[in-house]
Amino acid sequence: LCAPPAEVPLFYRGTFVHSTPQTPLLILEDALLGVNTHGTIAFIGEGKHVKRLSQDFKFSLSDVKQMFFMPGMVDTHIHAPQYSYAGTALDLPLLQWLNKYTFPVEAHFADLKFAQQIYNQVVKRTLRNGTTTACYFATIHTDASLLLGQIANDLGQRALVGKVCMDRNDSAKTYKETSQESQEETLRFIKELLEKKYPRVSPVVTPRFALSCTEPLLGQLGAIAKNNNIHIQSHISETVDEVNVVKELFPDSKSYTDVYNKHNLLTDKTVMAHGCYLSDEELTLFRQTGASLAHCPNSNVSLCSGLLDVRNVLKHKVKIGLGTDVAGGYSASILDAARRALETSKVLTIQNPGYKTLTFEEVFRLATLGGSQALSLDKQTGNFEVGKDFDALRVNVAAPGGPIDLIKDEHPKVGIWTLIIKIVNSDDRNIVEVFVAGKKVVPFTEKTQE
Ligand SMILES: Nc1nc2[nH]cnc2c(=O)[nH]1
Numbered sequence: 230l231c232a233p234p235a236e237v238p239l240f241y242r243g244t245f246v247h248s249t250p251q252t253p254l255l256i257l258e259d260a261l262l263g264v265n266t267h268g269t270i271a272f273i274g275e276g277k278h279v280k281r282l283s284q285d286f287k288f289s290l291s292d293v294k295q296m297f298f299m300p301g302m303v304d305t306h307i308h309a310p311q312y313s314y315a316g317t318a319l320d321l322p323l324l325q326w327l328n329k330y331t332f333p334v335e336a337h338f339a340d341l342k343f344a345q346q347i348y349n350q351v352v353k354r355t356l357r358n359g360t361t362t363a364c365y366f367a368t369i370h371t372d373a374s375l376l377l378g379q380i381a382n383d384l385g386q387r388a389l390v391g392k393v394c395m396d397r398n399d400s401a402k403t404y405k406e407t408s409q410e411s412q413e414e415t416l417r418f419i420k421e422l423l424e425k426k427y428p429r430v431s432p433v434v435t436p437r438f439a440l441s442c443t444e445p446l447l448g449q450l451g452a453i454a455k456n457n458n459i460h461i462q463s464h465i466s467e468t469v470d471e472v473n474v475v476k477e478l479f480p481d482s483k484s485y486t487d488v489y490n491k492h493n494l495l496t497d498k499t500v501m502a503h504g505c506y507l508s509d510e511e512l513t514l515f516r517q518t519g520a521s522l523a524h525c526p527n528s529n530v531s532l533c534s535g536l537l538d539v540r541n542v543l544k545h546k547v548k549i550g551l552g553t554d555v556a557g558g559y560s561a562s563i564l565d566a567a568r569r570a571l572e573t574s575k576v577l578t579i580q581n582p583g584y585k586t587l588t589f590e591e592v593f594r595l596a597t598l599g600g601s602q603a604l605s606l607d608k609q610t611g612n613f614e615v616g617k618d619f620d621a622l623r624v625n626v627a628a629p630g631g632p633i634d635l636i637k638d639e640h641p642k643v644g645i646w647t648l649i650i651k652i653v654n655s656d657d658r659n660i661v662e663v664f665v666a667g668k669k670v671v672p673f674t675e676k677t678q679e
């Protein structure tokens with residue numbers, strides 16, 4: 230490790246914790262991290278170099294006994310409009326839940342004032358919860374979806390935003406679009422969002438799921454994504470009932486995965502939520518196309534959908550991150566998703582004692598680097614590699630009024646380890662600062678406050 234370059238304007242000093250493709254959890258004790266004026270990481274080295282620099286530069290030496298920096302977390306799958314009823318209405322299985330609760334609520338987002346209020350709240354809440362990157366489903370309404378993009382940009386969150394497409398909608402009484410509207414409005418959405426030139430907010434082609442889309446629309450959306458080289462998101466194999474309906478609707482397709490693949494919807498910029506019931510053959514197709522999975526364990530249990538075998542997904546070398554899937558999942562926190570991912574893995578171990586349970590370290594990586602890989606944003610974010618944007622959380626394990634007590638007199642090595650693992654018990658009170666591309670976005674400023 231060499232001395233830090235003199236021209237770097239801003240340094241942070243303290244304990245840094247992150248993941249690499251090789252190592253699920255790396256702890257850098259007393260490290261120094263330099264951020265350049267564009268918000269990218271210019272340097273990471275040893276904290277002691279600080280003394281050797283004559284120039285006066287800013288750094289914050291966090292109290293290593295109770296604080297550390299970690300990468301910002303990535304929510305690979307969240308429905309922004311459903312934040313309006315998160316924590317309620319979890320008494321029905323998926324397909325009935327969509328008809329009874331979800332579609333009527335999403336229909337309200339034709340009202341831009343309502344959309345503005347809810348979208349402000351969801352972006353602020355997820356930022357406070359440490360989500361520096363979010364991959365959002367909006368609704369079928371183009372203007373409200375554009376508003377979500379604007380709000381994410383204004384509040385400083387990195388985001389993928391999708392106008393939802395669903396031209397097969399007999400069960401939705403008040404929430405409908407025609408095939409032509411779906412296609413034309415997707416094109417308008419992409420064009421108008423790209424014209425805004427937001428630095429960290431991009432459009433994502435969003436067929437709701439195979440059940441909601443006709444084959445011609447799926448084909449058109451695949452072509453639109455290809456022509457514009459943009460991201461794709463949808464749902465796959467979330468419940469047994471859903472998989473059975475897909476078999477009926479698409480009798481010529483070999484599998485659910487084949488339905489999407491036939492329409493060019495599986496690319497290395499595709500993220501599919503759930504995948505609880507994918508076969509090994511389907512996972513191989515994910516691997517071959519570069520498509521990824523969003524593991525949403527809170528939702529999978531809350532809607533009694535299923536249990537994803539993450540170990541098997543990793544074995545197939547399919548990219549995977551965590552998603553909250555609000556409001557199927559009742560929590561808008563990736564820390565919650567991490568806890569639930571551990572829990573689901575332990576349930577699988579209870580069912581099959583030979584099962585290799587996910588470790589804390591592996592789940593930490595899913596919440597950060599894994600999510601960035603799943604969204605093909607790992608050149609920009611996900612860990613503290615030089616050249617990436619500084620997307621980071623300053624965590625104070627013993628934050629005043631927080632949910633955790635630090636137990637004194639631990640062995641020093643065990644101490645730093647327990648400190649970090651305590652994040653499993655923490656919440657937004659422990660996330661004292663949030664940075665996206667070097668800019669502090671939490672606590673909110675006066676401008677972002679109201
Ligand atoms: N969990 C979940 N699954 C879906 N499948 C299609 N739409 C949805 C949705 O809004 N939530």
Ligand SMILES: [Zn+2]
Nearest residue numbers: 308464502554
């Ligand atoms: Zn979802």
